[in-house]
Amino acid sequence: MIDNRKVLAIIPARGGSKGIPRKNIKQLAGKPLIAWTIEEAKKSRYIDRLILSSEDSEIIEIAGAYGCEAPFVRPKELSEDITPGIAPVLHAITQLPDFDYVVLLQPTSPLRLIDDIDGCIEHMVNIGAPACVSVTKPDKSPYWMYTLKENCEMKQLIEQSESITRRQELPEVYALNGAVYVADVEWLLNSGSFLEKETVAYEMSKGCSYDIDTEEDFFIIEYLLSKELK
DSSP states (O other), X not given: OBTTBOEEEEEEOOSOOSSSTTGGGSEETTEEHHHHHHHHHTTOSSOSEEEEEOSOHHHHHHHHHTTOBOSSOOOGGGSSXXXXXXXXXXXXXXXXXXXSEEEEOOXXXXXXXXXXXXXXXXXXXXXXXXXXXXXXXXXXXXXXXXXXXXXXXEEESSOOSSOOOOGGGSOOOOEXXXXXXXXXXXXXHHHSSSOSTTOEEEEOOGGGOOOOOSXXXXXXXXXXXXXXXX
16 A cells, blocks of 8 residues: 555466467476566565466466465456457456556566565656556667668668767667556556556666566576576
8 A cells, every 4th residue: 555545466477478388487597487576566565465367277376376366367358369468457457446556567577676666656656647657778779770661771760860870969768668567547447558648657777677578588587587596
């Protein structure tokens, strides 16, 4: 609870990942991927209830073993490849209506820290915004990116009157890292998205912002975690 308002945290984890089969429960540095998010979220000063949203019985069982309840089984139609990421969140908050704020924690961000989770919640409340999402500075600036035409002719992604050649002169830009999303429940039900013009950003370090999407990502993060655990 924060400012006398109740906080629900949701970890979405479907069983049908195609990029990395059974990704959410694949072993990462000695425990299932989802366990890293569960254990960190349980340290929160503000989260009143932490739940799993899944259609998969094995994921539900493993999450339960790490202390994360699944008060319902997610409908299969909300667990397809084409299901929008917001759909399981909206479903969960309609199933559990007695909360003021909702926090979305995707299990593919195992390096996020409790300071990031609680920091994002605090940032939203302190600013008085209806939503807050975590971001980080990208490795490559979009000001140095191009699209290609059919003849491979290059076109600047961001049009510039003069090309910027020195990194120090580049405008600061930020990218969503997918680690933490927070919103006022009533606002989210009305907007249908965490990302609206009223949304504010919470900056996270690059080291905590790794997102697992490929086997290569898995390998890199396992290496980073193995160094920390020694």
